[in-house]
Each structure stands twice: as C-alpha cells, then as structure tokens.
Amino acid sequence: MTFADPHSQTHRAQQPQQSAHEIGEAWSKMVARRRLYTGLGLLILFVAFVSSVKFADESNAGHFIERLPHLFDFVSWLVPKDWNDVWRALFDIESPNHQTGEEYNFALGRVPVWGSFYIPEYFELMIITINIALVSTIIGVVFAMPLSFLAARNLSPSSPLRIVVKRFMEFLRAFPEIVIAGLFAAILSIGPVAAIIAVSLHTIGALGKLFYEVVENIDMKPDEGMKAVGASWAERVRFAALPQVLPNFMSYALLRLEVNVRASTIIGAVGGGGIGEELKLSISRGFGAKTVALVLLLFITIVVVDQFSAWLRRRLVGEHAFLLQH
Structure with missing residues (x-):
C-alpha cells in the first residue's frame, strides 16, 4: 500500500496558481508597454503637427495663424440678399433685380x-x-x-506579365484625377474630353485593383475542370471565373460611378467642363x-x-449579399 506525499500534492496545487499569476503579470507588462508606445507615438505626432503648422505659418505670406479667425468670412459674402433668387437662379427665372x-x-x-420650352443652364451643366x-x-x-484577370495571381498566364500589369495599374491610380485633367486640358484645350480621359485613366487603375483582388478569391475548382478538358486561358476566364466575379464587378463599378460624379465636379474647376467650372466662377465672383x-x-x-446606385446594386447582386450571414 502506497501513501501520497502531501508535499508533492501541495506543490502541484500551487503550480497552476503560480502560472496564472505569471500570465497576469506578463499581460500587465504588455499592456503597459503598448500604452507607452501609444503615448510616445501620439507625442511624436503632436510635435510633428505643431512643427508643420509653425512652418506653414512662417511660409505663408498672409500668416495662417493670424488669419485663422477669418476663415469663414467668405460665407457672409455668398449669403443671398433675396433667398427667392436661389430658386430663380436654379430654374433660370427672371429676377426683379436683373437690371442691377x-x-x-x-x-x-x-x-x-423648342419654342418657349428651355432647359435651365445648371441642369444642362449637371447633365x-x-x-x-x-x-x-x-x-x-x-x-x-x-487587366484584372492578367494581374490575378491565380489566373495570370505568366508571372512577368502579371507584374507589368499590376505596375501599370498602380501608375494609373498614382495621380489624382485633377492633376491628369490639368495636363490634358493644357494639351487638348479646356472641355469635357480632358475630364473624360483623366477620370477614365484613374478609374482603370482603381477598378483594376479591386477587380483582381476579387478574382484572386474565387473557387478554383471550376477552373481545374476547364483545364482538365483542355480549355484555353480565355475559355477558363469566360466560363470558370467570370460567372463567379461578375456580381462583385458590377457592385464595384456602380460604387465607382458615385465617386466619378464627385470627381467630375471637382475637375470642372480646372477647365473640365460641367457644373464644377460654373461653381468655381460663381464663387470667385461672389x-x-x-x-x-x-x-x-x-x-x-x-x-x-x-x-439609385445602391438600389441597382441590390437588384443586380441580390438582397442576400447585403444581409449578415449567420
């Protein structure tokens, strides 16, 4: 008959407690270290911000800090004397003050x-x-x-081609639309053509990235089946990959349309036509x-x-894609 050693039992009972205590201390040290790093990061960010503002104030001919209280003075210049003129301006209705x-x-x-029927100027510019x-x-x-199928890791015909296509799309989206529009406006003169080229180039780069990330996450079993029957690369893309990614492609395209409406308005300020150009002139003239x-x-x-874009996405992609999956 054997008897258990009471000292060994006490040691085993204390061991989990010591381990839990050590884990708690390690966790406290890690939290303290993270808080220290966060505080140092915020301090560095604050110092960099203050230094940047000071440098900008010294470089600004009008002294940024001194003029800061007058930041919204321009709002008072643009308040209409007669608020009814807002609707008259919107629909090109003659104002009682038109002779002034x-x-x-x-x-x-x-x-x-046709005849007395007309389109208001701002509606045409918005169109x-x-x-x-x-x-x-x-x-x-x-x-x-x-381009997205050429850039996708799982479907690209060759690695060098994939790298070239990805770098090309990165180059297209590296510059803001307004910069590209200013360049083409200088070459092609002022007008919507320069705006279309600028927004199109940036859209190719932006959508290309979103598209190839979708392609890289598809189920490859249909593609393996197409390979087994000797399908070409184009056939694999058409029948194995495209049906899987098309709903997401349409969703991203509609989302990009919303972005492009705003971009087209901004580009009007540099001569891209449309409502942005008229808005710039109206503000500058007060x-x-x-x-x-x-x-x-x-x-x-x-x-x-x-x-409208959100409604159309739901119709094309399906209501289930916008619901939480349990």
Missing part, C-alpha cells in the same frame, strides 16, 4: 429646346457632369476587367444666389445618384 448686374441675369443662361462620370466609368470597366443654387443642385444630384 450680371449676378441677377438668370434668364441669360437658358438653353432653348454634362453626369455624362462625364458615366462615360468614364464605362471605359474604366471595359479596360479594367481584362454671386451668392447662384452659388447656393449650384451647391443645392449638386447635393441633390449626388444623393439621387447614390440612392
């Missing part, structure tokens, strides 16, 4: 269609902006789709009613485009 200057000559911007975004999105999708009308129309248009 160009600011109130709203009827001059009418676009005649031009939407057309720029729509055409640019279509061009971007048409070129980004084939035309309050026209500026408010343009901002209102732009806001309503973006909300409508966003809502």
Whole structure:
C-alpha cells in the first residue's frame, strides 16, 4: 500500500496558481508597454503637427495663424440678399433685380429646346457632369476587367506579365484625377474630353485593383475542370471565373460611378467642363444666389445618384449579399 506525499500534492496545487499569476503579470507588462508606445507615438505626432503648422505659418505670406479667425468670412459674402433668387437662379427665372448686374441675369443662361420650352443652364451643366462620370466609368470597366484577370495571381498566364500589369495599374491610380485633367486640358484645350480621359485613366487603375483582388478569391475548382478538358486561358476566364466575379464587378463599378460624379465636379474647376467650372466662377465672383443654387443642385444630384446606385446594386447582386450571414 502506497501513501501520497502531501508535499508533492501541495506543490502541484500551487503550480497552476503560480502560472496564472505569471500570465497576469506578463499581460500587465504588455499592456503597459503598448500604452507607452501609444503615448510616445501620439507625442511624436503632436510635435510633428505643431512643427508643420509653425512652418506653414512662417511660409505663408498672409500668416495662417493670424488669419485663422477669418476663415469663414467668405460665407457672409455668398449669403443671398433675396433667398427667392436661389430658386430663380436654379430654374433660370427672371429676377426683379436683373437690371442691377450680371449676378441677377438668370434668364441669360437658358438653353432653348423648342419654342418657349428651355432647359435651365445648371441642369444642362449637371447633365454634362453626369455624362462625364458615366462615360468614364464605362471605359474604366471595359479596360479594367481584362487587366484584372492578367494581374490575378491565380489566373495570370505568366508571372512577368502579371507584374507589368499590376505596375501599370498602380501608375494609373498614382495621380489624382485633377492633376491628369490639368495636363490634358493644357494639351487638348479646356472641355469635357480632358475630364473624360483623366477620370477614365484613374478609374482603370482603381477598378483594376479591386477587380483582381476579387478574382484572386474565387473557387478554383471550376477552373481545374476547364483545364482538365483542355480549355484555353480565355475559355477558363469566360466560363470558370467570370460567372463567379461578375456580381462583385458590377457592385464595384456602380460604387465607382458615385465617386466619378464627385470627381467630375471637382475637375470642372480646372477647365473640365460641367457644373464644377460654373461653381468655381460663381464663387470667385461672389454671386451668392447662384452659388447656393449650384451647391443645392449638386447635393441633390449626388444623393439621387447614390440612392439609385445602391438600389441597382441590390437588384443586380441580390438582397442576400447585403444581409449578415449567420
């Protein structure tokens, strides 16, 4: 008959408690170390921010810090004297003050269609902006789709080609649309063509990245089956990969359309045509009613485009794709 050693039993009982105590101390040390690193990072960021602001203030001829209280003074310049002029400017209705200057000559911007029927000037400019975004999105999708299959690791025909295509798309999205538009506006003159080229190039690069990331996550079993029957690369893409990725492609394309509407508006400020150019001129001249009308129309248009795009994505992709999976 054997008897258990009471000292050994006590040692085994204390061992889990010591291990738990050691884990707790290690956790406390790790948390303290992370808090220290976070504090140092925030301190470095604060010092860098203060130094940057000080440098900018010294470099600015108007002294940024001194002029900061007057940051929103321009808002008072753009407040309409008569708020009814906002609606008159929006629909090109003649203002009672039209004889006082160009600011109130709203009827001059009418676009005649037939007889007394006309399209308000700002509505036509908004249509031009939407057309720029729509055409640019279509061009971007048409070129980004084939490039995405060439850039995907699991479907690219060769590794060197994949690297070249990825670097090419990175180059296209490396520059903001407004920079590209300014370059092409200098070459092709001011107009929507330069805006379409700029937005299209950036869209190809941006959508190409999103598309090839989707392609790299597809189920490869259909592709293996196509390989087994001797299908070509184009046939594998068409029948094995495209059916899997097409819903996501359409969703990303519609999302990009929303982005391009905003980009097309900004590009108008550098001569890309559309409503952005008129908004820039209105602000620079201090035309309050026209500026408010343009901002209102732009806001309503973006909300409508966003809502329509979201509805269309749900119809194409399916309601189930937007629900939480349990």
